[in-house]
Amino acid sequence: MEIQVIGVQGLPLIRKGDDLPALICDRVTFEDGDILTIASSVYSKAKGFTRDLATITPSADAVRIAAKTKEDPRFVQAVLDSSSDILLEHPFILSEVPSGHIGVRAGVDHSNIEDGRIIILPPDPMGAAAEIRDAIQRITKKDVRVIITDTCGRSFRRGQTGIAIGWAGMTAINDYRGDTDLFGHVLEITEEAVVDEIAAFANFLMGESHQGVPAVVFRNCRVWNGHDAVYFTPEEDIVRAALKKSKKD
Numbered sequence: 619m620e621i622q623v624i625g626v627q628g629l630p631l632i633r634k635g636d637d638l639p640a641l642i643c644d645r646v647t648f649e650d651g652d653i654l655t656i657a658s659s660v661y662s663k664a665k666g667f668t669r670d671l672a673t674i675t676p677s678a679d680a681v682r683i684a685a686k687t688k689e690d691p692r693f694v695q696a697v698l699d700s701s702s703d704i705l706l707e708h709p710f711i712l713s714e715v716p717s718g719h720i721g722v723r724a725g726v727d728h729s730n731i732e733d734g735r736i737i738i739l740p741p742d743p744m745g746a747a748a749e750i751r752d753a754i755q756r757i758t759k760k761d762v763r764v765i766i767t768d769t770c771g772r773s774f775r776r777g778q779t780g781i782a783i784g785w786a787g788m789t790a791i792n793d794y795r796g797d798t799d800l801f802g803h804v805l806e807i808t809e810e811a812v813v814d815e816i817a818a819f820a821n822f823l824m825g826e827s828h829q830g831v832p833a834v835v836f837r838n839c840r841v842w843n844g845h846d847a848v849y850f851t852p853e854e855d856i857v858r859a860a861l862k863k864s865k866k867d
């Protein structure tokens with residue numbers, strides 16, 4: 619099994635209104651089964667999910683939190699606007715966004731956009747992946763699977779990795795429960811978060827700064843079966859419960 623990984627070269631700076639699938643299809647000859655990963659930053663720029671800091675008036679809450687995190691209160695307001703639940707206010711804001719993803723500063727990003735502007739995460743990342751997949755199907759007649767990625771920090775470990783915030787044409791998780799290992803033991807727990815594994819390697823090709831590679835194609839990946847319930851429910855998530863409790867103390 620040999621997987622091919624192709625960074626899409628030569629994409630321009632993306633602006634609101636750009637047809638991202640068309641721009642990518644001009645630069646890649648897709649095959650059925652390919653997995654296309656796209657950085658959420660460029661999807662958001664193409665769709666206009668960006669904000670101008672000068673137009674944001676911070677609330678009292680934003681001003682209060684900004685004093686603790688030492689950030690621009692307008693930036694903090696944008697983070698609050700993007701958040702459906704705040705798990706931690708400082709030393710950094712950790713919050714949930716409506717799609718279920720939990721991340722630092724709600725994924726609001728001021729890299730790779732003009733000064734004074736910020737990128738917010740696509741509000742419907744699953745819909746975004748499905749929309750890109752459909753557009754590529756229309757343009758190329760190929761059945762391509764799509765993952766929308768973002769770079770994200772992790773608990774317990776230093777260093778950020780790519781993660782999947784939306785996907786289409788595949789399940790998030792390869793469910794190994796019920797499968798047998800090399801010694802015949804039945805696996806009872808293992809659910810592999812394949813979309814995150816692929817997003818992480820895509821992020822390695824994309825880089826974080828001036829590389830200009832916001833899309834990566836994986837060819838010859840196997841197909842897997844599982845489910846999409848990648849986010850713990852609040853009842854299942856003991857780390858989240860502990861954070862919420864300590865926030866109250």
Ligand code: GDP
Binds near residue numbers: 628633767827828833
């Ligand atoms: P994020 O992880 O979704 O926040 O995206 P990043 O800001 O880390 O960018 C990921 C990759 O996309 C890097 O290689 C960036 O240089 C590249 N990138 C970001 N914006 C653009 C753009 O408008 N055009 C091109 N060609 N590349 C971009």
Ligand code: MN
Binds near residue numbers: 730
């Ligand atoms: Mn960024």
Ligand code: MN
Binds near residue numbers: 659725727768769
């Ligand atoms: Mn980002």
Ligand code: MN
Binds near residue numbers: 768769825826
């Ligand atoms: Mn990144």
